[in-house]
Amino acid sequence: MQRILEPGQIESIDHSALPRIRRPERATLFSTRAARLRELAGASPIGGYIRLMASLADAQQQALLQVSATMPSAESIALAQQHSMPIAPSSTTERDPVWRDVLQRLLDRVEAAGLVTPPLARVIDGLRMKSAQELDALADAVLALRFNEVDPASAPFVMAALQVVWTDIASRIDERAVPYLDTPGTCPVCGALPVASIVRVGGQYQGLRYLQCGLCSTEWHVVRVKCSNCDSTKGIAYHGIDGGSEALKAESCDECHTYRKIGYQEKDYDFEPLADDLASLTLDLLMNEAGYRRSSPNPLLWPEVPSDE
Template sequence: MTQQRILDPEQIQTQDPSAIVRIRLPERATLFKERAARLRKLADHNPIGGYMRLMAVLVDAQQQALEHLDVQMPSAEAIANAQRHSMPILPALGADRDPQWRRVLRRLADRVEAAGAITPTLAKVLDDLRAMSDAQLDAQADALLAQRYAEVAPAIAPFVMAALQTVWTGLASRIDVKDVTYVDAPGVCPVCGLPPVASIVRVGGAFQGYRYTQCSLCGTEHHVVRVKCTNCDSTKGIAYQGIDGGNPALKAESCDECHTYRKIGYQDKDLEFEPLADDLASLTLDLLMSEAGYRRASANPLLYPEAPADQ
């Protein structure tokens, strides 16, 4: 595993922040479509290629569901209240979750089944999901959004999260970016309050050379300077680690202050880099980072391993 340590973070932080586009809202028409295509491309010769192709089918279903989704936008009063308190305007952990997310979940399950290639294991997962009550599904959603992974059923969690992603992406894609305030908590999405899945250094136009974290829920991208931990905000002990001979566009950005890491991708090395898909496709790097003593700052929304018994 190769390592490149950043020695002088102040050089990047001296850039004029007023010239940087702070928020990139998700593209409603293309986010899931592009993610599904990337998952399929990365699945070839990947140790979990079969699972990635299944997730591509699920992501395709997300795009289809989003095209017909009509979500209730927050009121002007709710937005103003969030702005007054420097809170996300679409809080994922609020008490007013739109119940239609459960209808979206069942549509996703139906579309995955209709796509064919259903194994007995997957058929049981879908049957178990359909048999769950509204209260049980809401409990799973609560656990996922609050990152209480010991309470999560790993097999159904990607489907639950996919439904929540569809609803929140629908919301985030229709807000006015000028309504998005700065939030007090480091690292979280300023739109919904959840952590990012990974970050991307973009190319082209106003985004050239800037790093954005991509929210694991609503898909919003938020500018973060390129030598800062996306988990604890530290600029000390930041290092970039990759696999010798591996994908040069993908690194793990580690922090010696909080001992966590997140993946970071570089579009100048691979224009098609997609944060969630590329993160899922690089489990070998996760294993190496774990062996080096670092833990993931947050889970990939489409993969939830069994939680340790003592978690």
């Protein structure tokens, strides 16, 4: 029997003994995600798209093993610690230009995988034709979640390249240098929003909940039965699909009327936050019908912006 800690138990123990930060596993992060996406594709209403994203995740793994982005300076880290800010902020406009090279490598590998349809070929060609300034403007919009400035078909590829660069940084950072943030629900490494949370099993992580960043894949500890969007502990509820996976729920909050998905490794050890979130579109539809909105989008599934016409 696995022991799962409840909020009161977690709050009563020594927080200095809790592993607050989990750095992304550089050698396996994206390949594990790709394998999970392929496993989930068959039961998803967007199975073809999920298989494409699996191919993209494979390309990300290869790119990650070859990239070495510029790390934050000691001075910038000290400043971030002093002001409780992310130490490698995604909001910066001075990102390492290597991300554009990573993007081209990802596009090459996706094409080589043989899953490119004519519409996707046009998207890829369009990205290749953009200037460095145009790509950087696109990256600015993607990271700032300015949905109306981004083609939904192009956004996942731009985000995938940015994920590789920030995951590289996060995998090499000293977690002891990561400050506590004043803003709840944002990544303490890069300041981006989480995609989902996971209650882990095994060793020092047993029964602890972690939010996973949608950009750098850093995980940070958050107590359970607490809204990961507004920090409220009131009006929290859990929703699933009849006959669906017991490992996946939508955690809703009646204070801010948002939800974010949560997975339980005790019920499915292979749960992967981004992959399982992407493959559970039906749960999103049910939550929307119930009057809740997502706390943040899945990085690899950009929302369509309704036309004003």
